[in-house]
Amino acid sequence: MIPQIARLVAGLFVCAAGAALAEPMASVERTCELLGGRLQSVGVPRCLAAGLRADGIASVRGLPLLYRDFPARSQRGTPYRVLLMGGIHGDELSSVSIVFQWMEQIGRERFQPFHWRVMPCVNPDGLLADPPTRVNANGVDLNRNFPSRDWDREALKYWRTRTGSDPRRYPGTRALSEPESRALTETIRSFHPDVIVSVHAPYGVLDFDGPQKPPERFGYLHLALLGTYPGSLGNFAGLSLPVITLELPNAGLMPTPAQSERIWTDMLTWLERNLPRHAPPLYRRLDSEDWKSGG
Numbered sequence: 001m002i003p004q005i006a007r008l009v010a011g012l013f014v015c016a017a018g019a020a021l022a023e024p025m026a027s028v029e030r031t032c033e034l035l036g037g038r039l040q041s042v043g044v045p046r047c048l049a050a051g052l053r054a055d056g057i058a059s060v061r062g063l064p065l066l067y068r069d070f071p072a073r074s075q076r077g078t079p080y081r082v083l084l085m086g087g088i089h090g091d092e093l094s095s096v097s098i099v100f101q102w103m104e105q106i107g108r109e110r111f112q113p114f115h116w117r118v119m120p121c122v123n124p125d126g127l128l129a130d131p132p133t134r135v136n137a138n139g140v141d142l143n144r145n146f147p148s149r150d151w152d153r154e155a156l157k158y159w160r161t162r163t164g165s166d167p168r169r170y171p172g173t174r175a176l177s178e179p180e181s182r183a184l185t186e187t188i189r190s191f192h193p194d195v196i197v198s199v200h201a202p203y204g205v206l207d208f209d210g211p212q213k214p215p216e217r218f219g220y221l222h223l224a225l226l227g228t229y230p231g232s233l234g235n236f237a238g239l240s241l242p243v244i245t246l247e248l249p250n251a252g253l254m255p256t257p258a259q260s261e262r263i264w265t266d267m268l269t270w271l272e273r274n275l276p277r278h279a280p281p282l283y284r285r286l287d288s289e290d291w292k293s294g295g
């Protein structure tokens, strides 16, 4: 075997063994090389320039779930906290690219009123698989792995009977079996968002879980309640917090700049007008024994 191929094979082995052996987490630079290489509309330099950080939370294959915080830039008291995430389904590429785009927009705003935590790619293993996969490297749909109240009773039963054991929708062996869903739950617990925005594709609609009256439309995305599923983020967090699910119309193609801008400005307007003064403290529920049992 020529040395280059030997190194490649060894690299693949290390990668595959990462879950069991807890490989050291990849650097931000290495992760940006991979993400930027996969996403033409982002590219490596733009990912590197985005100011993303890695804080010890990583995927099955040891890639960090990169994030960036943007403090509010206004003097209007305690700002609302917004958790914005893309790519929980790894094959929805546009949902990652658009979060990069919106992150740059937040950085340019002079008076933006929210404290943001932005996580553009929360399922990096799925995005970087060849071809990209909805599920993570363990074959689990992360958006069915959150500890919703009905998980133990319903998740596997629903998967078998309602999806015909669709491997793209496998909820895992138990709630929070996956490092990515554990990391997101921990982020919700520690960041205390007032609202969560999760971007998907390709249904071309706006979905909403939460105590408020839902928005009717953001740009060309109109409200269509897609229903709740055992273990979904909306089912889990939407009991206490608004969870906005943006479904872009195409997983591989970005909206035009005008369409993207309109979704964004409509959403910001809605958030400013509709966030509750005091969100119920979801994190207290996460501290209870029930939630810990998931892993």
Ligand SMILES: [Zn+2]
Pocket (backbone or CB within 6 Å): 089, 092, 200, 201
């Ligand atoms: Zn999705």
